Amino acid sequence: MKHTISVLVENEFGVLARVSSLFSGRGFNIDSLSVAPTNDETISRITLETRGDEQILEQINKQLNKLIDVIKVIDFTDGSGIEREMALVKVTAEDESRAEVLRIVDIFRAKIIDVTPRSYTIETTGAPAKINAILELLRPLGLKELVRTGPVAIGRGAKGWKG
Amino acid sequence: MKMNGARILLECLKKEGVDTVFGYPGGTVINIYDELFSFKEIRHILPRHEQAGTHAADGLARATGKVGVVIATSGPGATNTVTGIATAYMDSIPMVIITGQVPTPLIGNDAFQEVDIIGITRPCTKHSFLVRDVKELATIMKKAFHIARTGRPGPVLVDLPKDVQIAQTEFKYPETIELRSYKPTVEGHPKQIERAISMLLASKKPVFYVGGGAILAEAAGELTTLCDLLGVPVTTTLLGLGAYPEDRPNSLRMLGMHGTYYANMAMTDTDMLVAVGARFDDRVTGKLSTFAPHAKIIHIDVDPTSIKKNVRVDLPIVGDVKDVLTKMIKEAKSHPDKVAAFQEAIAPWMAEIEGWKAKHPLTYKHAAAVIKPQYVIEKLRELSDPDVIVTTDVGQHQMWTAQFFTFTKPRTLLTSGGLGTMGYGLPAAMGAQAAFPERQVITICGDGGVQMNIQEMATLVQNRLPVKIVILNNNFLGMVRQWQELFFDKRYSQTCMELPIDYIKLADAFGAKGFRATKTDEVEEMIKQGFAHDGPVIMEFMIAREEKVLPMVPAGASLNEMVLNA
Ligand SMILES: Cc1cc2nc3c(=O)[nH]c(=O)nc-3n(C[C@H](O)[C@H](O)[C@H](O)COP(=O)(O)OP(=O)(O)OC[C@H]3O[C@@H](n4cnc5c(N)ncnc54)[C@H](O)[C@@H]3O)c2cc1C
Ligand SMILES: Cc1ncc(C[n+]2csc(CCOP(=O)(O)OP(=O)(O)O)c2C)c(N)n1
Ligand SMILES: [Mg+2]
Numbered sequence A: 001m002k003h004t005i006s007v008l009v010e011n012e013f014g015v016l017a018r019v020s021s022l023f024s025g026r027g028f029n030i031d032s033l034s035v036a037p038t039n040d041e042t043i044s045r046i047t048l049e050t051r052g053d054e055q056i057l058e059q060i061n062k063q064l065n066k067l068i069d070v071i072k073v074i075d076f077t078d079g080s081g082i083e084r085e086m087a088l089v090k091v092t093a094e095d096e097s098r099a100e101v102l103r104i105v106d107i108f109r110a111k112i113i114d115v116t117p118r119s120y121t122i123e124t125t126g127a128p129a130k131i132n133a134i135l136e137l138l139r140p141l142g143l144k145e146l147v148r149t150g151p152v153a154i155g156r157g158a159k160g161w162k163g
Numbered sequence B: 001m002k003m004n005g006a007r008i009l010l011e012c013l014k015k016e017g018v019d020t021v022f023g024y025p026g027g028t029v030i031n032i033y034d035e036l037f038s039f040k041e042i043r044h045i046l047p048r049h050e051q052a053g054t055h056a057a058d059g060l061a062r063a064t065g066k067v068g069v070v071i072a073t074s075g076p077g078a079t080n081t082v083t084g085i086a087t088a089y090m091d092s093i094p095m096v097i098i099t100g101q102v103p104t105p106l107i108g109n110d111a112f113q114e115v116d117i118i119g120i121t122r123p124c125t126k127h128s129f130l131v132r133d134v135k136e137l138a139t140i141m142k143k144a145f146h147i148a149r150t151g152r153p154g155p156v157l158v159d160l161p162k163d164v165q166i167a168q169t170e171f172k173y174p175e176t177i178e179l180r181s182y183k184p185t186v187e188g189h190p191k192q193i194e195r196a197i198s199m200l201l202a203s204k205k206p207v208f209y210v211g212g213g214a215i216l217a218e219a220a221g222e223l224t225t226l227c228d229l230l231g232v233p234v235t236t237t238l239l240g241l242g243a244y245p246e247d248r249p250n251s252l253r254m255l256g257m258h259g260t261y262y263a264n265m266a267m268t269d270t271d272m273l274v275a276v277g278a279r280f281d282d283r284v285t286g287k288l289s290t291f292a293p294h295a296k297i298i299h300i301d302v303d304p305t306s307i308k309k310n311v312r313v314d315l316p317i318v319g320d321v322k323d324v325l326t327k328m329i330k331e332a333k334s335h336p337d338k339v340a341a342f343q344e345a346i347a348p349w350m351a352e353i354e355g356w357k358a359k360h361p362l363t364y365k366h367a368a369a370v371i372k373p374q375y376v377i378e379k380l381r382e383l384s385d386p387d388v389i390v391t392t393d394v395g396q397h398q399m400w401t402a403q404f405f406t407f408t409k410p411r412t413l414l415t416s417g418g419l420g421t422m423g424y425g426l427p428a429a430m431g432a433q434a435a436f437p438e439r440q441v442i443t444i445c446g447d448g449g450v451q452m453n454i455q456e457m458a459t460l461v462q463n464r465l466p467v468k469i470v471i472l473n474n475n476f477l478g479m480v481r482q483w484q485e486l487f488f489d490k491r492y493s494q495t496c497m498e499l500p501i502d503y504i505k506l507a508d509a510f511g512a513k514g515f516r517a518t519k520t521d522e523v524e525e526m527i528k529q530g531f532a533h534d535g536p537v538i539m540e541f542m543i544a545r546e547e548k549v550l551p552m553v554p555a556g557a558s559l560n561e562m563v564l565n566a
Helices: A015-025 A055-066 A097-107 A127-144 B005-015 B027-036 B048-065 B077-082 B082-090 B117-124 B135-150 B162-166 B190-200 B212-216 B219-231 B262-270 B321-333 B336-345 B347-357 B373-383 B397-405 B425-435 B454-464 B478-487 B501-509 B522-534
Strands: A002-010 A033-038 A042-049 A070-074 A081-092 A111-116 A118-127 A143-148 A154-156 B002-004 B020-023 B043-045 B069-072 B094-103 B127-130 B156-160 B168-170 B206-210 B233-236 B249-255 B272-276 B296-301 B315-318 B391-393 B441-446 B468-473 B513-517 B537-542
Touching: A002 A015, A002 A055, A002 A081, A015 A042, A015 A055, A015 B117, A015 B272, A042 A154, A055 A070, A055 A154, A081 A127, A081 B069, A097 A111, A097 A127, A111 B094, A118 A127, B002 B005, B005 B027, B005 B135, B005 B162, B005 B168, B020 B048, B020 B391, B020 B425, B027 B069, B027 B094, B027 B162, B043 B425, B048 B069, B048 B077, B048 B082, B048 B094, B048 B425, B048 B454, B069 B077, B077 B082, B077 B094, B077 B117, B077 B397, B082 B094, B082 B117, B082 B156, B094 B135, B094 B162, B117 B127, B117 B478, B127 B135, B135 B156, B135 B168, B156 B513, B190 B272, B190 B296, B190 B315, B190 B321, B190 B336, B206 B219, B206 B262, B212 B219, B212 B321, B219 B321, B219 B336, B233 B262, B249 B262, B249 B397, B296 B321, B296 B425, B296 B513, B336 B347, B373 B397, B373 B441, B373 B468, B391 B397, B391 B425, B397 B441, B397 B468, B397 B478, B425 B454, B454 B501, B501 B513, B501 B537, B513 B522
Parallel strands: B020 B043, B020 B069, B069 B094, B094 B156, B127 B156, B206 B233, B206 B272, B233 B249, B272 B296, B296 B315, B391 B441, B441 B468, B468 B537, B513 B537
Antiparallel strands: A002 A042, A002 A070, A033 A042, A081 A118, A081 A143, A081 A154, A111 A118, B002 B168
């Protein structure tokens, strides 16, 4: 099962390497990963997607917590979080397909961010499922290039992670 | 007062109570050595190889419970420490490794003797630091020692660029350190402890399975009190040997691949397994699907990742063994009636265990003509001091030591369990002897492994460290040969050490003394002579070449499927 996990870490030299080598060294999967500083500049937030059965996920959580630079690990899989992802998509758009692309962009409230006579580049954000859905519709028209950020996630409700 | 980074480093070591370090000089640590020249509070021992220096720091740590310290230069000096670091990491040994690094502006430039030692050691250190500003040095050292010794202990590496050693700043050592991201859970949850005692007292076939964590926690006393109060049987892992006295009637000695018949039978039939600072290693569990099939499992460990890693656990208690056992003793004492009833209820189980002990005790066939290694170990025990420290190398001799020495005190067996590092025994003994100059220190080695760090004879002689080096010489890489005999049709591929070495001459070359015994009736006399000599000695025993370590649970088999005699 897919899990989206946020890892709050000390903004120290080499932290990302520690997190990623934990996954590779122990044979855990990383499907996507994003990192950026938070409102507290001493803390960075890593969001990653991983897979595994319950026992593996428990180990991943514990092993992440065990890293000295990890402050908190939040697993959003129980629906406690909101996930958003961005994708940039370059699609073939010639003659008759140009209108079709625009229609899809419109339905998904995506944006055209670059135009050439033979292509459109689209920016779209949303829950990962929404990105998958728009890609499904665009794929038959000819995907030239796809860039996904992987999801970031935040807890629901009024509280911040520090509670 | 302003000082340079090199001096600050030494002041930090002093503040941490370090009196002995092992290290090897080189270009990027030359400034540290220059400061050391006039720094009298720290004794520096120069090994002949950085790997040995690292094992020596590890041996010192295991013998004393303090943090071992080793210094190495950048590049090859640093990479030479890696096996020693990994050895310490696998067995949770507190250590601080200080490596020189090329000057900060050169990092990343493939400079002379530059290596990314932090990257190389990332998977085998508890944590590591690159010091980029001399102003951070004192705080980093404070953190390094704190991390190394607390929670589940482990090695911490501090990479110190040369320019940082030269740069000057005010020295101020932090009194305390607070790390928001590192707060190990030391105190066991009272409710869980209550539950544990009531579960335990309701069982009929309990076993305590005790590991290195009990020794790391300095909890041998509490363990013995609790187990004797309850009257339960106790088995220990290789790394737990000495946590519970093996000469007590309730000791089942070591369990696992080369454990006793009765310990492994008890593990298979138990209905209540209490794991104390042990990590269910595959050498201990055998085939997981048939491991302790009828047992409820209570697991006490300071590291949550050890819990439920490979076996299911019914009641986890995260916390320090000493804290948890102290509370368990208190809880058990508050229910004297239940304890009495419990002891009655487990009487049939204790009798069953006695039956197993009588049926298959640890044993070997004595021989007059050829020396049996088990006999040597028994004689070593008999003739050595009561507080002797024994280190081993890795192989058959290590298992014979574990089976036949009878360990009764914690921190008296120092052995590489998790990594199984050949070459560990001799330098680890060097570290233990440096820490305890007055105690008897023996290292028991094979003829293969002893050659992996034999150069340390020089360090022993130079520093007057009177380690007694025992070589059980079968002229084989015996442990591998045993596998080849049992599972590869006696095809002894590359396990025969063709060249006999004259260890008496070798000892002589280093300025030490060598002895050799070839017959059983020479063993006792020779051990006496060796122990009586007041410098380092080699005692070589020409043992039965194809003797096997038994019992043995073949890899992948269940714990109760032991080969008892083959
Ligand atoms: C040739 C060879 C053969 C071997 N055969 C056997 C064998 O037959 N039987 C055997 O037992 N071993 C054997 N071993 C050793 C084996 O590989 C493991 O090293 C050993 O079993 C691990 O012991 P342990 O479970 O006590 O773990 P350790 O590695 O000592 O782990 C200690 C555990 O305690 C925890 N801990 C640490 N400090 C504390 C604290 N203060 N409070 C609470 N918890 C703490 C840690 O988190 C960890 O989970 C063999 C090794 C070799 C090289
Ligand atoms: C550094 C290292 N290399 C290889 C091994 C694999 N190995 C385990 S035991 C052993 C044989 C050891 O032979 P010896 O030192 O003579 O001891 P014996 O088993 O004969 O008592 C070997 C090669 C190891 N554990 N460590
Ligand atoms: Mg040998």
